[in-house]
Amino acid sequence: MSLRRPSKEQPENFEFNPTSLEVAKSIIVKYPKEKQQSAVMALLYIAQKQNSNWIPLAAMKCIGKFLDMPYIKVYEVATFYTMYNLAPVGKHFIQVCTTTPCMIRGAYKLVEACKEKISKNENELSIDESCSWMEVECLGACVNAPMMQINDDYYEDLDKEKTLKILDKILIGETPKPGSYRGRTNNEPENNRKTLMDLKNA
Numbered sequence: 001m002s003l004r005r006p007s008k009e010q011p012e013n014f015e016f017n018p019t020s021l022e023v024a025k026s027i028i029v030k031y032p033k034e035k036q037q038s039a040v041m042a043l044l045y046i047a048q049k050q051n052s053n054w055i056p057l058a059a060m061k062c063i064g065k066f067l068d069m070p071y072i073k074v075y076e077v078a079t080f081y082t083m084y085n086l087a088p089v090g091k092h093f094i095q096v097c098t099t100t101p102c103m104i105r106g107a108y109k110l111v112e113a114c115k116e117k118i119s120k121n122e123n124e125l126s127i128d129e130s131c132s133w134m135e136v137e138c139l140g141a142c143v144n145a146p147m148m149q150i151n152d153d154y155y156e157d158l159d160k161e162k163t164l165k166i167l168d169k170i171l172i173g174e175t176p177k178p179g180s181y182r183g184r185t186n187n188e189p190e191n192n193r194k195t196l197m198d199l200k201n202a
C-alpha cells in the first residue's frame with residue numbers, strides 16, 4: 001500500500017467550472033434534502049476530473065462549502081480512498097494492483113517494469129512528465145491477475161515483458177489495446193474449457 005499525502009504544492013483556490021457545476025448539481029438533486037452530503041464522493045470525482053486527475057486541498061474546502069459539511073469530513077473521505085489522487089499524476093496514470101491474487105501471479109514484475117520505464121519511485125513523473133505509476137489495492141479483476149489500470153482502461157493477464165511493451169507504447173503516445181494479454185475474452189477460461197471437470201481442455 002502506498003503512502004498517500006497531499007501534495008506540498010497546492011493551488012490557493014479552486015472553483016467548479018460551469019460544466020462541472022452542472023454535473024455536480026444534477027447529482028446533488030438525486031439525494032433527499034438534508035442528505036446532500038452523501039454526494040461527497042461524486043463531487044470529489046468531478047473535482048479530480050476537472051483538475052488534471054488530482055484533488056487539491058482547495059477543492060476539498062470548496063466541496064465542503066458546497067455541501068454544507070465540515071472540510072475535515074471531506075478530507076477524511078478524500079484521503080481514505082485510493083481512487084482519489086492527492087498529488088499531481090501523469091497524463092497516463094498507471095495503477096498496478098499488488099493485492100494477494102495479483103501478487104502471487106507476479107504483480108511485482110509489473111512494478112519492476114514501471115520502475116524501469118517510468119520512474120524509480122511510485123508517484124514520481126517520468127522524464128518527459130507524461131506518466132506516473134503507483135501500487136494500489138485490488139481493482140476487482142483478480143481472475144485476470146496480474147493486472148494494471150491505465151487511466152480508465154484495464155490491462156490484464158500480464159507479465160513483465162508484456163508490461164514493458166505496453167509502457168513503451170504509452171511513452172511514444174500510442175494507446176495499447178486494453179483487456180487480456182493472453183487472448184482471453186473478458187475472463188472466460190482458456191482452451192474453450194466449459195467446466196472445472198473438463199480435464200481435456202484444462
Ligand code: FES
Pocket residue numbers: 097098099100101102103137138139140141142143145147
Ligand atoms: S487482487 Fe489484483 S485485481 Fe484483485
